[in-house]
């Protein structure tokens with residue numbers, strides 16, 4: 001397959017305010033993209049729109065995922081199709097245990113593929129395997145989803161969920177924020193283990209740190225709802241050392 | 256209407272199997288005998304059929320028959336000989352009653368037939384290990400309006416667990432008025448679980464009068480799965496030092512169901528604790544009115560009393576009101592109350608959906624999570640999981656399935 005994701009001139013608003021102002025992006029299988037950009041530039045908005053958050057309204061443009069019109073699909077359908085969003089702020093769900101949550105999710109995915117539901121033992125085996133990838137203690141499974149998890153534990157839980165669902169395209173929104181150095185390495189190793197030639201990642205981050213472990217093929221800078229610069233992994237170093245000022249100026253001069 | 260609530264839809268559907276809607280937790284065995292799915296092993300069962308304690312052949316116990324027999328613990332006073340317990344009449348607003356003013360309300364009940372009271376006595380010092388289950392069934396189309404008393408006394412230092420299940424087994428517009436008088440004497444411990452599961456045409460009024468004495472502990476779990484119009488009136492008195500009382504309730508209503516919960520809890524003695532948690536999930540056009548009053552008498556120093564009532568509305572047309580009242584005459588007390596009325600959390604729903612959990616399932620998970628706080632208070636693990644299962648099935652709308660039908664007509 002040539003293109004996994006193809007975003008064309010995407011515009012989106014929230015509460016009547018335009019946040020995305022014409023995004024163009026193509027992601028192919030096997031690629032790792034990094035998206036950087038100042039606070040408030042619209043990175044999380046883009047990921048929310050791709051995951052199907054109904055609070056955002058797409059006002060223009062198209063998004064194709066594996067050749068299908070993504071914008072027509074419900075959030076759960078996007079998940080079944082292979083989109084995964086690692087949330088910048090994972091949601092706490094008191095009263096729903098991690099195990100019940102993920103088991104329901106995995107079995108919904110299986111149902112969609114006409115596979116039988118996993119037995120409790122099968123699920124447990126799979127869960128332990130995937131938890132090991134992010135070195136998460138199995139005791140987390142009986143706790144409410146993200147309830148009382150530390151910032152870093154929540155991010156690890158996101159990667160664990162990703163491992164369980166084995167998506168074709170994972171969008172990780174600041175998965176590195178809040179992680180200590182060891183956790184950062186664990187999470188990055190997890191991503192690298194899950195990386196294949198068939199899947200792709202969009203990594204949203206502010207720092208070069210994470211990209212030392214997960215080497216991106218392409219780096220984009222998003223500013224005021226537009227991608228103002230796209231280049232190879234060296235762009236992340238430029239951002240780290242010089243910040244965004246120069247790029248922004250350049251962009252503004254070019255109109 | 257919300258998809259989760261297929262069960263609640265129209266009472267008369269499906270037409271060819273009306274009983275499917277009536278008897279969610281009931282099953283008949285191969286001989287056409289009646290069984291209730293709730294009881295556990297070693298449960299002693301008492302059937303109260305239209306207000307009469309019954310051990311007829313058509314009703315059997317789930318485990319062994321000997322456990323079923325009416326032993327010293329429970330007895331049914333013949334109403335003609337027994338004395339009617341002095342019970343203050345309570346007013347009720349019911350769809351079936353033609354009278355609409357509060358004053359003339361009690362009349363309905365004076366005129367209706369009175370069943371024989373069921374008396375349960377836990378003898379002094381006796382620890383009753385087995386669960387006692389009272390299964391109250393309304394089935395006789397000739398007796399649509401009925402009133403009866405259940406009197407429970409846990410004598411000094413006794414302990415026991417009682418569960419009361421109410422069902423309707425015929426399509427009639429049953430009106431049931433039930434007085435449940437509970438006295439937990441000094442040092443005694445009583446767990447009481449009431450499971451209300453009746454059909455949409457039923458009106459059920461339960462008036463609890465509960466006295467918890469010195470050093471005694473009482474725990475109520477009131478699980479309202481289904482019913483047309485349900486009225487729970489809980490009057491509780493903590494009368495001796497160090498009395499301990501916990502009242503927990505979960506009510507599920509949708510369609511055009513109505514549920515009213517009224518709690519009056521009085522701390523008469525010092526150093527008592529009371530804890531109340533009532534939660535409701537309301538869909539369709541269901542209406543819930545909750546009012547909870549905690550009264551702390553002047554002498555009741557060092558009282559600790561907490562109440563919370565949380566309502567989850569799953570549709571735009573469901574309504575809930577919540578009125579907590581604290582009346583405190585003592586000065587050294589810790590009391591609080593809180594009430595919330597909310598709807599499903601969008602952020603949680605999106606998070607679940609983004610993981611591939613479809614909307615209905617995500618809503619269900621959220622409702623189960625909401626109900627969990629009450630269900631987890633059921634101390635017996637097996638009973639807790641059975642009731643959790645019933646709650647889940649209720650929320651899924653799976654009660655209509657004919658496999659559960661008592662008549663196996665389809």
Ligand SMILES: Nc1ncnc2c1ncn2[C@@H]1O[C@H](COP(=O)(O)OP(=O)(O)OP(=O)(O)O)[C@@H](O)[C@H]1O
Nearest residue numbers: 014015017019037038039040041042043044045046
């Ligand atoms: N409900 C809303 N109403 C108005 N503006 C909003 C709303 N939600 C988000 N925004 C705005 O949209 C813009 C983009 O936000 P977004 O979260 O996408 O930024 P971001 O690039 O992810 O930033 P960060 O790096 O801080 O995570 C911000 O200016 C934010 O204030």
Ligand SMILES: [Mg+2]
Nearest residue numbers: 043044045088
């Ligand atoms: Mg962001």
